Amino acid sequence: MSNISIDVPNLGESIGEAVVAKWLAKDGELVHKGDTILELESDKANVEIHAPETGILRVKAAAGNTVKIGNQVGEIQATSETSGTSEVLPPSPETVVKEKKMFLTDSEWVEETSPLEQAMARTLLKSRQKTVPATTYTDIDMSKIIAIRVQHKEDFKERFGVKLGYMSFFCAAVTSALREFPIMNARIHDNQIIFNKNVHLGIAVSREKGLVVPVLRNVNRMGHAEIEKKIDQMTEKASQGTFDVADLRGGTFTITNGGIFGSLFSTPLLNSPQVGILGMHRIDYRPVALKDENGVMRIEIRPMMYLALTYDHRFVEGKFAVQFLGRVKASLEQQDEKIIFQSTIE
Structure with missing residues (x-):
């Protein structure tokens, strides 16, 4: 069986992008059809994404990444459930972990805006323009x-x-x-x-x-x-x-x-x-x-x-x-x- 793409769905009117908030399954992990594997955040809502088929999850967009509607965020490598295992395979090269950074001084600090905050700002600016x-x-x-x-x-x-x-x-x-x-x-x-x-x-x-x-x-x-x-x-x-x-x-x-x-x-x-x-x-x-x-x-x-x-x-x-x-x-x-x-x- 061929690999099955996991794409960002249509999230509603005026929503053109979302943030990969959290992967609920690891890259290389066996997931089952219907499992909740991903949470997406837009400027208006959180959306759960479910595995379209049983197989090995391959992550294409790491948590924290901003993705557009229709973009691929992962794929399922189709496999058989007969082994009954949930072996975790080595991460794919696309898997990248991003951390929020904070820089402190004696009297002030600088905090990086979250991808969700950036997405909200872009949506508001687009509407204004x-x-x-x-x-x-x-x-x-x-x-x-x-x-x-x-x-x-x-x-x-x-x-x-x-x-x-x-x-x-x-x-x-x-x-x-x-x-x-x-x-x-x-x-x-x-x-x-x-x-x-x-x-x-x-x-x-x-x-x-x-x-x-x-x-x-x-x-x-x-x-x-x-x-x-x-x-x-x-x-x-x-x-x-x-x-x-x-x-x-x-x-x-x-x-x-x-x-x-x-x-x-x-x-x-x-x-x-x-x-x-x-x-x-x-x-x-x-x-x-x-x-x-x-x-x-x-x-x-x-x-x-x-x-x-x-x-x-x-x-x-x-x-x-x-x-x-x-x-x-x-x-x-x-x-x-x-x-x-x-x-x-x-």
């Missing part, structure tokens, strides 16, 4: 949403078995706005704009090695409870590093929440090839000028949040971006409490 990002901002009064959560959180938890968080409100508001402004739910392929009938939201989730953006599919068909359950599952996967490649593919719009780290105001970066990303921030109580139905002004302290919308100005006109963000703001500030118990948000 190939898009024309612009950002528009607004603030929202969170009074209504906070009141709904306080009033219904116990009933919601008892009925659905999950906490009522803020994110489901934002997913619902964004989904409604995306249906009204379909250009914001599109993605770019070469010079074409691909529109999407359904809404697949990328939700930025924090992990030890940076953010990862798994995708909530068909959010327009979900209710608040299902959204909250899916987000809990995402958070659990992020903490355990168990995302599959499929979890990261096909997003049409992204929401990121810098508020969980205390951010008051920021400019989110586009998640190419998407044309829009919404940035949430922390809630601060601030004095706000309000006008009653008689036109009389008053000052009240309200829970306020800044929102930032970054969009690709090559394809999205500024007026549509501003109108889209205004639609999100109106949905959140005029939230109907009945919707949280519905099976779908539409």
Whole structure:
């Protein structure tokens, strides 16, 4: 039998390379079909690679190497299992061990950036170079949403078995706005704009090695409870590093929440090839000028949040971006409490 190549698989949209994080089998070792033999890291997820056949593993790309999609990282030398041995053969010439270096002085040190950090930097730079990002901002009064959560959180938890968080409100508001402004739910392929009938939201989730953006599919068909359950599952996967490649593919719009780290105001970066990303921030109580139905002004302290919308100005006109963000703001500030118990948000 001929040797079987182990290549870097397609890891999702906008991911062009990965880092060989760890070989779980040694060069020259007998592995069995289906064994997990390799972990790859991209700027968005860890991916396990399994042996395509039983045979002797030959490593072609050592741990720490950066490899492009489709590159060969190893091969299986087909053999018979009849011997029942797991003999380790001498390493192949391609096997190289790379170590992270650190240089210390009396008052400072220099640490080499990891291949994963370098890959993330290249991805961000590529996105910046190939898009024309612009950002528009607004603030929202969170009074209504906070009141709904306080009033219904116990009933919601008892009925659905999950906490009522803020994110489901934002997913619902964004989904409604995306249906009204379909250009914001599109993605770019070469010079074409691909529109999407359904809404697949990328939700930025924090992990030890940076953010990862798994995708909530068909959010327009979900209710608040299902959204909250899916987000809990995402958070659990992020903490355990168990995302599959499929979890990261096909997003049409992204929401990121810098508020969980205390951010008051920021400019989110586009998640190419998407044309829009919404940035949430922390809630601060601030004095706000309000006008009653008689036109009389008053000052009240309200829970306020800044929102930032970054969009690709090559394809999205500024007026549509501003109108889209205004639609999100109106949905959140005029939230109907009945919707949280519905099976779908539409």
